Amino acid sequence: MTYERIVVLGGGTAGWMAATALATGLKGTTVELVESEDIGTVGVGEATFPSIRNYHQILGIPEADFLRATNGTYKLGIRFRDWRVKGEDYYHTFGDFGMLNGPESLWGQYRRHPRAxxxxxxxxxLPTVMAMNDRFCAPGKDAANFNYAYHFDANLYARFxxxxxxxRGVRRTEGKVVDVARRPDGGIASLKLDxxxxxxxxxxxxCSGFASLLLGRTLGEPFVDFSHWLPVDRAWAVPSAPVGDTLTxxxxxxxxxxxxxxRIPLQDRTGNGxxxxxxxxxxxxxxxxLLQQLDGEALAEPRLLRFTTGHRAKFWSHNVVGIxxxxxxxxxxxxxxxxLVQVGVGRLMTLLQRGGPVALELVDTYNTGLTRQFERIRDFILMHxxxxxxxxxxxxQAMAAAELPETLAYKLHAWRxxxxxxxxxxxxxxxxxxLAIHAGMQNWPARSDPTLKLIPEEQSLDWVRERASQLATAVATVPTHREYLAKILGR
Structure with a gap:
C-alpha cells in the first residue's frame, strides 16, 4: 500500500523536524501531527552538529530567521575541560588538520618535535583558534575548510x-493517545484520543520521546542496552543568567x-546540565x-532527566518509524x-520520495544503517x-578499566x-x-611513519610554526562572536 496519510505522534524537536520535512518533500501526502500541550518535552538539546545547516538549507530556512526565533548562537565545537587530567583542556572543533596520512600529514610532522x-x-x-579567542565568522569561499553548528533553545526551535x-500544510491535532488499534498484520491502524x-x-x-508509545510500548520492539559501556543514566538541567560581555x-x-x-551559551541565558x-x-x-558550576544565577529549579543509553533493535517496524x-x-x-533525528528523517525521506510502498529489503537497510550510526557514535563518545x-x-577508575566494544578496540589499536x-x-x-580527541588526550602512535623524514627536520619545524602563526594572525582580524551575531541579526 502507498502512504497517502502519514501520522506523526509527538511534537517537540523530533516531531516537528519530521513533519516539516514530510510536508516539504512529499507533495500531495496528508501529514498530521498529534501532540498534547499537557505532555512536556525534554527540551534540553540546545547544542547541535553541523549537519543541521544542511537540514535548514534543504527546507529553505534562512539562518538569521532561525537564530532570531530560537535565541540561537554559533558553535565552532566543544571545549573539554579536566577530561585527560584536572587543570587541562582541549578543543574538538569542526575543522581540518590537512592531510592525515603520509609525509605531509600535519599531525605527523608536529609529533617529530616533542621538545620544540x-x-x-x-x-x-582555524576554528579552534577562533574558539580560544571567542571569535567567529562563517567560512568564505576562499577560507580554510571548517564547519559550524548552533546552540539554541530547543523548545523555541520546535515552535519555530x-x-x-x-x-506548508501539516495538520496539527491536539490530544492524548489513550488506545492504539492494530492491523491484522501487526502494524498500527489508528490512534484513539482522550x-x-x-x-x-x-x-x-x-516521536513520543522516551515513552516510545508506538515502537516500544505497542509493538514491543526490544531495547539494545549500552549502559555497560556508557553507565551515565541521569542528568540535571538548569538555565542560568549570562555573565559579562563574552559570548563563547x-x-x-x-x-x-x-x-x-x-555549558551552552544562548543569546539570553546559559544552558547548564x-x-x-x-x-x-x-x-x-x-x-x-552542577550548581557549583554555574557562572551566573540559576533562573529555575534544576530538572532531573532519567535515561538509559542504547536504542531499539529496529527503528522501522511494520508501518511505524521511530525518530x-x-x-x-x-x-x-x-x-x-x-x-540522529536528522539522519532518521533524511533516510526516511529518501525512501518515501521514491514513491509507492517501501520494500522490506529497504526497511532492513534503513534499520541496519541507523543501528550502525548508533554504534559508531557510541564508540566515539566512549573514546573520551x-x-x-x-x-x-x-x-x-571504572571507565578506564572497562572492556571496549571490538569496533572501538580495533580502531584504538590501529592508531596506536x-x-x-x-x-x-x-x-x-x-x-x-x-584526531582532535587523540591529540587532546595526548594519545599518540607508538611508532612514526618513516616517510615523515622525507621532509627535512628544519623545514618540518618551520612548517608547523608558520601555520600556527598564520592562523593566529588571521584570527586577530575576525570579529568577536557577539559582534558577528549582532551583525547577522541586524542589531
Whole structure:
C-alpha cells in the first residue's frame, strides 16, 4: 500500500523536524501531527552538529530567521575541560588538520618535535583558534575548510518549525493517545484520543520521546542496552543568567567526579546540565555539583532527566518509524541527538520520495544503517572516557578499566600501532574529529611513519610554526562572536 496519510505522534524537536520535512518533500501526502500541550518535552538539546545547516538549507530556512526565533548562537565545537587530567583542556572543533596520512600529514610532522616548545596541536586548526579567542565568522569561499553548528533553545526551535510546518500544510491535532488499534498484520491502524476521536494513518512516525508509545510500548520492539559501556543514566538541567560581555562560540564540557557538566551559551541565558551515573554518585550531590558550576544565577529549579543509553533493535517496524528519543538515546557529550533525528528523517525521506510502498529489503537497510550510526557514535563518545588519565574517583577508575566494544578496540589499536585513523561505514565523525580527541588526550602512535623524514627536520619545524602563526594572525582580524551575531541579526 502507498502512504497517502502519514501520522506523526509527538511534537517537540523530533516531531516537528519530521513533519516539516514530510510536508516539504512529499507533495500531495496528508501529514498530521498529534501532540498534547499537557505532555512536556525534554527540551534540553540546545547544542547541535553541523549537519543541521544542511537540514535548514534543504527546507529553505534562512539562518538569521532561525537564530532570531530560537535565541540561537554559533558553535565552532566543544571545549573539554579536566577530561585527560584536572587543570587541562582541549578543543574538538569542526575543522581540518590537512592531510592525515603520509609525509605531509600535519599531525605527523608536529609529533617529530616533542621538545620544540610548540603551541598546542589544536592551534593548528582555524576554528579552534577562533574558539580560544571567542571569535567567529562563517567560512568564505576562499577560507580554510571548517564547519559550524548552533546552540539554541530547543523548545523555541520546535515552535519555530511548527509555524513553518503548518504553513506548508501539516495538520496539527491536539490530544492524548489513550488506545492504539492494530492491523491484522501487526502494524498500527489508528490512534484513539482522550476525547474519542480516532486518527487513522498508513504510516506512523513515533516521536513520543522516551515513552516510545508506538515502537516500544505497542509493538514491543526490544531495547539494545549500552549502559555497560556508557553507565551515565541521569542528568540535571538548569538555565542560568549570562555573565559579562563574552559570548563563547563553543559548548563547554567539564569532567566531574561521576560524569560531566555542559555549558551552552544562548543569546539570553546559559544552558547548564550535569550528566552522571547513579552507580557512582547520589543525585542530590550531583545536583550540588552542577550548581557549583554555574557562572551566573540559576533562573529555575534544576530538572532531573532519567535515561538509559542504547536504542531499539529496529527503528522501522511494520508501518511505524521511530525518530528521536522514541528510538534510543546516546548521552549528549558530542551533541548528536538532533543529528540522529536528522539522519532518521533524511533516510526516511529518501525512501518515501521514491514513491509507492517501501520494500522490506529497504526497511532492513534503513534499520541496519541507523543501528550502525548508533554504534559508531557510541564508540566515539566512549573514546573520551577510555583515554583519560584520571583515576581520582571510582567512576573514572571504572571507565578506564572497562572492556571496549571490538569496533572501538580495533580502531584504538590501529592508531596506536600504525598511526592510521581507521574508518568504518556509517561514521558520524570523520578522521579529523578522531584526531582532535587523540591529540587532546595526548594519545599518540607508538611508532612514526618513516616517510615523515622525507621532509627535512628544519623545514618540518618551520612548517608547523608558520601555520600556527598564520592562523593566529588571521584570527586577530575576525570579529568577536557577539559582534558577528549582532551583525547577522541586524542589531
Amino acid at each position: 616548545n610548540l603551541p598546542t596541536f589544536g592551534e593548528q586548526c 518549525l511548527r509555524d513553518i510546518a503548518l504553513k 476525547d474519542d476521536r480516532v486518527v487513522k494513518g498508513d504510516l506512523f512516525i513515533d 562560540p563553543y559548548t563547554r564540557a567539564t569532567a566531574l567526579d561521576a560524569g560531566w557538566a555542559w 550535569h550528566v552522571f551515573s547513579t552507580r557512582f554518585i547520589d543525585k542530590e550531590k550531583a545536583r550540588d555539583q 528521536g528519543l522514541a528510538t534510543g538515546f546516546l548521552e549528549p557529550l558530542e551533541s548528536t541527538s538532533i543529528y 572516557y577510555c583515554l583519560t588519565a584520571r583515576r581520582d574517583t571510582p567512576f573514572w 600501532e600504525t598511526g592510521v585513523l581507521h574508518q568504518y561505514d556509517e561514521e558520524g565523525f570523520d578522521g579529523h574529529s578522531w
